[in-house]
Amino acid sequence: MKRLNICIDIDGTMTDPYYFMPYFNKYFGKKLTQEECEHHRIDKLYGLSRDEIEIFYEKEGENMHRNAAILPKVKEALVELQENHNLYIVTARRKEIENTTIEWLHKHDIKDIELFSLGSYYKVDKAMELNCDVFLEDNPQNSMELANAGIKVLLMDTNYNKMISHKNIIRVENWNDILLHLRDMAN
Incomplete structure (x- = not known):
């Protein structure tokens, strides 16, 4: 071997693969489903700027990663x-x-x-x-x-x-x- x-x-x-979605949905007031998750880039998936994602990660990133399924x-x-x-x-x-x-x-x-x-x-x-x-x-x-x-x-x-x-x-x-x-x- x-x-x-x-x-x-x-x-x-x-x-x-979709554990991030409830966090982004809640924070940005969206209702995207796993079936709609057809892009790996969160900015493209949610229509967000890189700055908006940076602010999200500063506020929610550690909690999101800590609780990932x-x-x-x-x-x-x-x-x-x-x-x-x-x-x-x-x-x-x-x-x-x-x-x-x-x-x-x-x-x-x-x-x-x-x-x-x-x-x-x-x-x-x-x-x-x-x-x-x-x-x-x-x-x-x-x-x-x-x-x-x-x-x-x-x-x-x-x-x-x-x-x-x-x-x-x-x-x-x-x-x-x-x-x-x-x-x-x-x-």
Whole structure:
């Protein structure tokens, strides 16, 4: 069995992909549904300026991330993967909220995985630095950049990433799918 270097995104990959919507809906007085969430960029989805999003994050961001719902089987899958592979959490979350991110990981009993809070959606350089064999991701732009750099991506299927495909991208429905694909990749 090959020992893989696996990079793992948090938001939309470990968390429910739509967990942010109730917070944005309430704050901005909207009623968008998951079915309407067809864009990964919140500014485009909600018709907001970058300044409006910055103000929202200053007021609500930490609370929103602290209370994000975790997807089923994440913890169990990570425990299994840690036995045979090198795991790295690589998130676009800002360094300023890293303590909140660590708190969320510990709340869900996810420990002993190195965390990289990039503060940027561009993840290719960090993936290359970590000799990433496969990246678990939901963001379509990140996925295409990683795939174009020659990195295999397991893409968590969402309403906002349906439009992309690439020879290095495999769509997955859940963490059971992720485990099956990673077992195949390691053999």
